[in-house]
Amino acid sequence: MGTASSPVGLHRVLAPHGVLPQAALSLDNAPEIADDEARVRVERLNLDAASYRQLHTAHGGDGEAIRAAVLDIVKNRGKMHNPVTGSGGMLIGTVDEVGPRSPLGLKVGDRVATLVSLTLTPLAVTDELARWDGRSEQVPAEGHAILFARSIAAVLPEDMSSELTLAVLDVCGAPALTTRVVAQHRDRGDDVTVAVIGGAGKSGSLALAAARRAGAARTLGVVPTTAERDRLTAAKVADEVALADARDPVALAHAVTRHLGRPADVTVVCVDVPGCEHGAILATSNGGTVIFFSMATSFPAAALGAEGLAADVTMLIGNGYVPGHADLALTLLRDEPGIRALFTARLAAEAAG
Structure with a gap:
């Protein structure tokens, strides 16, 4: 050239x-x-x-x-x-x-x-x-x-397979941004609660582990099926696990409030299906933050939905890059046996077709 x-x-x-x-x-x-x-x-x-x-x-x-x-x-x-x-x-x-x-x-x-x-x-x-x-x-x-x-x-890295490394680094922006946002809420003196929608997935499980490590007072993983609920519960990366369809705004907000006692201070959206914007906003407290870490997100729907709900929330696009994101994600995988178990099970299921 x-x-x-x-x-x-x-x-x-x-x-x-x-x-x-x-x-x-x-x-x-x-x-x-x-x-x-x-x-x-x-x-x-x-x-x-x-x-x-x-x-x-x-x-x-x-x-x-x-x-x-x-x-x-x-x-x-x-x-x-x-x-x-x-x-x-x-x-x-x-x-x-x-x-x-x-x-x-x-x-x-x-x-x-x-x-x-x-x-x-x-x-x-x-x-x-x-x-x-x-x-x-x-x-x-x-x-x-x-x-x-x-x-x-x-x-x-030399201590894990290429397939596992690729799966982790594909979503390494999620735990890094979650860490930053939780730390910002803690700096304000908040007793921070975090809800991760799609908590049993790759980015969701890492975001839960990162939130806990960043000092969140309580973490909640939200999943759509009993099988995912059981896997996430066994992984022990969330304080609680809730069952709800993220596309049903009222049901999602009700599940988050029931488990946390109030709307979440930080809500992280890690699902790969459209239509989850309004539920995430409704599940977040005034003054809270919603992180949309999903390419299925409609950002017009999020912006107009927040306006229509009169929701005073900060909404962030997870752009996939935060300094140090790769090292953080790999460290979480090494330090959290539950995270590694979720990832290896997912890879095994994909390999089996």
């Missing part, structure tokens, strides 16, 4: 002109790198939960059709950017070339996880995803990806 480049990847945008890579309809995924880029040989993709659920639903669970849909997206867009959900995921691979001006601190041979979304990462797949049956979020793949000067990547 030569040396002319933009640290945020503008030089890779093919269409439309003038937008950043995440908003682009297509990217240049050529393997030749600029002086400040790095190229990664891809080993595995991790589709985000909202994107995979949408693909699974749209194709009736047909693995071959899901595989073909993902291939079509990557071939047409030069990246994995689900046009319906607007989301992508992340990947792991091995660094095979680093430009002389790359600031990322990577070297050839490093096995890394990208900590930026696939929606803005130039990506090419060369094996037609032949080893993937389309029935799991994790996708064995061959190809390459390009990291810009402003990208983020973490060298994979």
Whole structure:
């Protein structure tokens, strides 16, 4: 590509002109790198939960059709950017070339996880995803990806499998942001209560563990099924577990209030289905904070819903990046046996189809 480049990847945008890579309809995924880029040989993709659920639903669970849909997206867009959900995921691979001006601190041979979304990462797949049956979020793949000067990547730890590391780092922004928000409420002198909607999932379980570690007085995990309630209870990462459908605003708010004695000071939304915005707002106390850590969130619905409920809440978009987020998530996994058990069980279930 030569040396002319933009640290945020503008030089890779093919269409439309003038937008950043995440908003682009297509990217240049050529393997030749600029002086400040790095190229990664891809080993595995991790589709985000909202994107995979949408693909699974749209194709009736047909693995071959899901595989073909993902291939079509990557071939047409030069990246994995689900046009319906607007989301992508992340990947792991091995660094095979680093430009002389790359600031990322990577070297050839490093096995890394990208900590930026696939929606803005130039990506090419060369094996037609032949080893993937389309029935799991994790996708064995061959190809390459390009990291810009402003990208983020973490060298994979040696004490856990690649599959486990990828699953954790895919959602590492959730516990980090939860930690920050709980600490802010504690600094105000609050006796902080935290409700995590979707508490048995990847981001939800990590958010619960992070809230407790950050000094929350009480934590509540909310799940939709008895099976998830039993798994989360056994994991012992929440003080209490409630059963409620997050798409039913009144039922959700009632469940949170019944278990915590009042609405939550901090509510973290970690579900991968739409329609949970109003319940989360209704379940949060005036002066509280709602963190939407889900690509299924409708932000107009959240904003207009809060207005319509006259809810004095701060609403945050979990953008996936907080300094130190990868290290925090990996530490929680190492220190919390219940978290590791939830993750390994999920991976085993996906592997079993």
